[in-house]
Amino acid sequence: MPQVLEFKLPDLGEGLTEAEIVRWLVEVGDVVAIDQPVVEVETAKAMVEVPCPYGGVVTARFGEEGKELPVGAPLLTVAVGSVEPEPSGSTGAAEAEPSGSGNVLVGYGTGAPPVRRRRVRPEGLSAPAVAPVASLAPVAPAVAVVPAVPAASDGVRGPVAVVSPLVRKLARQHDLDLRQLVGSGPDGLILRADVESAIRSGAETPQEAAATDQASAHPVGERVPLRGVRGAVADKLARSRREIPDATCWVDADATELMAARAAMNGAGGPGAGPKVSVLALLARICTAALARYPELNSTVDQEAREIVRLPGVHLGFAAQTERGLVVPVVRDAHARSTESIGAEITRLTEAARTGTLKPAELTGGTFTLNNYGVFGVDGSTPIINHPEAAMLGVGRIVPKPWVHEGELAVRRVVQLSLTFDHRVCDGGTAGGFLRYVADCVEQPAVLLRTL
Structure with missing residues (x-):
């Protein structure tokens, strides 16, 4: 058997x-x-x-x-x-x-x-x-x-054929005698659907059901369940707003030299020199250098212990929009990686996000998030911190704008950078110092060389 x-x-x-x-x-x-x-x-x-x-x-x-x-x-x-x-x-x-x-x-x-x-x-x-x-x-x-317990052939049922303790519990809650039911499963196995059907059949009259429906009527409109990725994002963002006293500061930066440096990197070595360096990879490397100078922003808050926990390594998350919703893959140990290594990992994780094959471990454990919303054609935003992290850097689109350069008006490639931070981990001076360092590296990439 x-x-x-x-x-x-x-x-x-x-x-x-x-x-x-x-x-x-x-x-x-x-x-x-x-x-x-x-x-x-x-x-x-x-x-x-x-x-x-x-x-x-x-x-x-x-x-x-x-x-x-x-x-x-x-x-x-x-x-x-x-x-x-x-x-x-x-x-x-x-x-x-x-x-x-x-x-x-x-x-x-x-x-x-x-x-x-x-x-x-x-x-x-x-x-x-x-x-x-x-x-x-x-x-x-x-x-x-x-x-499997077969039903007796003489019409007297033997032991109740129930596999799931959940089914037994549901029957007890509704004072339902399982011995009176004939299961629809194999050899009369009683399933949850059988119990629920029996409960509905004796629950209320059609008039009572109609009255209940009328009393619990909701506004008419399309309803989209908050579940899966979208539900998880909704929960995390709501928790961030509830628990984190956030503040945002921003600055416009001249990214002309950064874009020129990227073009030089990608033009060096000729064919077969490796994958192209992305702007996101450069900004990620700048973030790791800035976090080394301002470790307060690579931390989390233990509210119960009333302690700020400064984290030893940088696991850099980056926002990625997919058909399933917004996800934040994490580049592990970004502080120990070169720009090229960070870029390769971003490419791999982005492709996995696009195909829906990211593993749970690749979406958790971040300590700081980089959000490039410029790909949507917008200049600025006030990012919501990715709980339980302490800060997020937002990057707008890089576009030609009139700019005073070396005392003269010129057309330069300008980007707006915004930093949302947890005011519990630092004050505005620290946040401003971090953002200013990032902007200086964008405007003068040679500044970054001093920290490498």
């Missing part, structure tokens, strides 16, 4: 508490191998494939595509045991299951090659229909292991 094992949405790391089902990679009745990816989910930070730790036959899936589930909620159930072999000497699922363990998802699961899907019927189980679940609450992290 096969056992039905319940696989719950695992902790994806970095403090994430929920994920949205993007695409199921298996269907009910498919044979899966140990650590085979079974579903693609979108967290607040990245898109990841979730591997299943069991090998066997998928008996049920929980949650429709587009549905958000909390960590610990059931994803699917797998019947583990012998399966009927395929004709022509095909091997069974047990032979297809890898035995190793590697790194697929934040140290969870393995990188085993995908196996060919086939649908079989395990002993004593019939292939059920997909059981979508409208919403699921977090459940205990322990994995439920129960044998």
